[in-house]
Amino acid sequence: MTDEELTALTQEISAEKFQKLFKHRASFNQRLRTTGGRYMLSTGNIEVNPRSMNDYGRQEVIDIVKHELCHYHLHLEGKGYKHQDGEFQELLKRVKGTMHCRSLEQYRLKQKKRYQYACKSCQISFKRTRQLDTRKYVCAACKGTLKKI
Structure with missing residues (x-):
């Protein structure tokens, strides 16, 4: 057409x-x-x-x-x-x-969640489409540091 x-x-x-x-x-x-x-x-x-x-x-x-x-x-x-x-x-x-x-x-x-992160303290994991700066963001539950899986 x-x-x-x-x-x-x-x-x-x-x-x-x-x-x-x-x-x-x-x-x-x-x-x-x-x-x-x-x-x-x-x-x-x-x-x-x-x-x-x-x-x-x-x-x-x-x-x-x-x-x-x-x-x-x-x-x-x-x-x-x-x-x-x-x-x-x-x-x-x-x-x-x-x-x-x-x-x-x-x-x-x-749309796929390409990045997976976990809290080093409480072990909660979550997925994100966009990459996070792990130095800038912290866990919402316990304020612990994040690591990329």
Whole structure:
């Protein structure tokens, strides 16, 4: 699917589900890593993660576009367009959109805890994705020194 086809799909979804025109551009952005898509407040454009299309197909892209169109239309109308706003949640339910995309959930599941640490005093161990400076941090339970396993 090209960016032009994505824009046409977005215009079609907007007309069908929202009964409103989508006057901006929709494009794929492969730099998106942790999200399926985003609505750009400054430009009005919508960007979609191409991995969503590759991994899950057209229906996943449609769900992402519905979510981003909720942000789009509410923002242009001057209403609550953020996730926590009631107007956003109500519109998302009405168009049968989803709050989270599958690609984001899979990304979170794939993240592995690469570093394991233990307290030298109380022997409590824990895992972290990022490396800790063991000279700077101490055990939360007993204030003992940490060691990398």
